[in-house]
Amino acid sequence: MSTTELDWFKSSYSGGGGGNCVEVAVRPERVHVRDSKDTHIGSLMVSHEAWSAFTVLAADAQV
Structure with missing residues (x-):
């Protein structure tokens, strides 16, 4: 599966300033x-x- 076919999302804690941010795509077999x-x-x-x-x-x- 191509990464372009995945449904990516960012954390609700991510700001819009372009800082350190990751995106996650959850699939049944693994997490991208x-x-x-x-x-x-x-x-x-x-x-x-x-x-x-x-x-x-x-x-x-x-914490």
């Missing part, structure tokens, strides 16, 4: 993550388990 400023370079693909662990750690780091 890419740089929102440079979308043509491709995406990182991780398991749902890895993505879940990352988001838990990221949420804890914001």
Whole structure:
């Protein structure tokens, strides 16, 4: 599947200022993550388990 065929979304915490932002596309078999400023370079693909662990750690780091 091409990354152009995926439904990408940004976090609601992302600002419009072009800062550090990622986009995520969730598929049944994996989660795709890419740089929102440079979308043509491709995406990182991780398991749902890895993505879940990352988001838990990221949420804890914001405290």
